[in-house]
Amino acid sequence: MANEGAGYLGTEGRPGGISSWIFSTDHKRIGILYLVSILSFFVVGVSLGFLMRLELISHGPTIMEASTYNSVFTLHGVVMLFLFIIPAAPSIFGNFFLPIMIGANDVSFPRLNLLSWWFYMAGAALALATLALGPADTGWTFYAPYSLRTGTYVSLAVFAVFVLGLSSILTGINFVTTVHRLRAPGMGFWRLPLFVWAVYATAWIQIVATPILGVNLLLVIAERVFGIGVFDPAKGGDPILYQHLFWIYSHPAVYIMIIPGMGIISEIIPVFARKVIFGYRAIAYSSLGIAGVGSLVWGHHMFVSGSSYTAGVIFSFFTFLVAIPSAIKVFNWVGTLYKGSIVLGTPFLFALAFIFLFSIGGLTGLILGALSINVHLHDTYFVVSHFHYIKFGGAGFAFFAGLHYWLPKMTGRMYNTKVANWSCLVLFIGFNLLFFPMLILGIEGMPRRYFDYLPQYSTLQIVSIVGSWVLVTGLIMMFVNLIRGAFRGPRAPFNPWGSATLEWQIPSPPQRENFEKIPEVTKGPYDFRGLR
């Protein structure tokens, strides 16, 4: 297939004004809208994280006061979770590729899709507005009773998260419906690419779990504005119930963040091992398994909140259980590599980094899931390190892998692979320098959310701070290279990696109408026979 001009990127040969983007109902353009907006907020989040680290370079207030530090880690958490990692993979790649991968020309509800993006932007505007007014200082968890008392703009921040949740729900509804209704002839459920399976499982969690967070946030607003008393001990309420409702959503939300990333990795591994993926069904089922068991483990965030011992044991047990489906995936990826004829492409290097970092994240998670050890490690840097390994080392690196895998399709141009490989290495080193010392600091007792520390922690803190510099260098390398590639890189062929899924069988970039004729699917997504 030849490269036919700018495809969906142009309007009758012209690039088209801004309104042809922000009012477009084309799933590909909406995917690009999300790409640009989400990455912009990621830059904001990284800057905040970078500043937090810098604050700790010497004792006492260095570049900010304690209260500012509180606001900065709150905003960092909110931005990274609700504006970056939750929407990143589903809203960018899900929007752009899910319809193409199942052989459809769009999602089921294109206008609703555009509305989700507008909600996303509204939520983002509200969240960033608090930055000017007086950012919340509660941590991203908004725990009662502090969140009911603090003088900062908690209600606004909470409402921002509510609006973002609405956007997330609408996207989920759209994807579930699309997968059920718009699969091309021959595209049975067992021929769905694993990325589609992952986004599908995620969409269900978004639909089922997000409303519970939503109403919890509304309750916080009602408490602050009217004082309805449900979380207020003075009126007979109970702040612990806030924690329950919060984690009933927010633990499954962890899987909203990671499952699509796992889906990306499941696409990349077989392509670069030139082999049918090992255990296709096991991987698909394990996504559903994680979605299911993952809804029963929220109590592991509350081992020291005064819940009963029995509850602790049960939640600890389920936490161990939920590690199994995640491990199944890791084994299957590694099993796919075994005896494959491996091509060391950039996306593949990122995927390897993902497997390594995600495994550390998962194993430290098991340590935290053990009841007795948790009492010691709770609210220390060990936890901070653990969730950065999962969310950044896992979901974040998977997202970067996806960027390097799919951007040539999205933009029709290729980035410089040598620079990309180097940036992967720098990121990997920077990441471990930044976050591995935090594991040790945590074991030694360094508490999280402190803007200062005791002298004995100095050495490891400095190592970690230098790590943040290396990491940011890697990020700059990566993004500059990708952006240059997107605008000036050489034209990408329609199938640069020799993939078998449908999105690679159409031109790069795709035409406006994905398929002139809806394809008839006759083989599985990882059947490489007949490809190079």
Add this chain to the structure above:
Amino acid sequence: MNETFEKTALHRDYAASKLGMWLFLLTELGLFFGPLLLYVMHDIRHPEAFHAASSGLDRTIGFVNTLVLLTSSLTAALSVASIRRGKTELTLIFIFVTVTLGGIFLVNKYFEWTGKIAHGIYPGGDAFAGLPPGEAVFYGLYFFATGLHGLHVIAGMLVLAIAAVLTASGIVNKRDFVKLENAALYWHLVDIIWIFLFPFFYLIS
């Protein structure tokens, strides 16, 4: 955007519209799951206070309102049945009755709320602060849950009104009535949530 770009054909997938609506209704149920869970947890802890507070609510109004909403669900269903047979006028009448019943529900609710507020029993009111701990939470939850439900009633009335306009202008018709059907589904949801709220708040004592 030109015409071919708008994939008009896709907009007419009846089964997709229904599935999407059902998923949306599921999220609405999730929204009310939170307050009900809080209710159950607090009820376990302060059973006496909850019963005492509950007997302070006017059961008669609650019961009348339940009947009003049940009837409105019936008329909403009848409006869909009518459009299937192509009887536009009858459809409009049934929608009108449904919306009116929704209005009656809200008026009753208004009197109930203002009655409590007149006695200072509302979050921030004088009597509220003096209530025994469990009772304050009961009323806090009562105002939150029925308030949230009331917003859904208003939303449902708006959606039905839009469906009426679409019916009158022929966009909703015998062959393409999924918009009205979904509006009616939403109205049933509003009804079902009330069926849960009513016994929880009015009948436990």
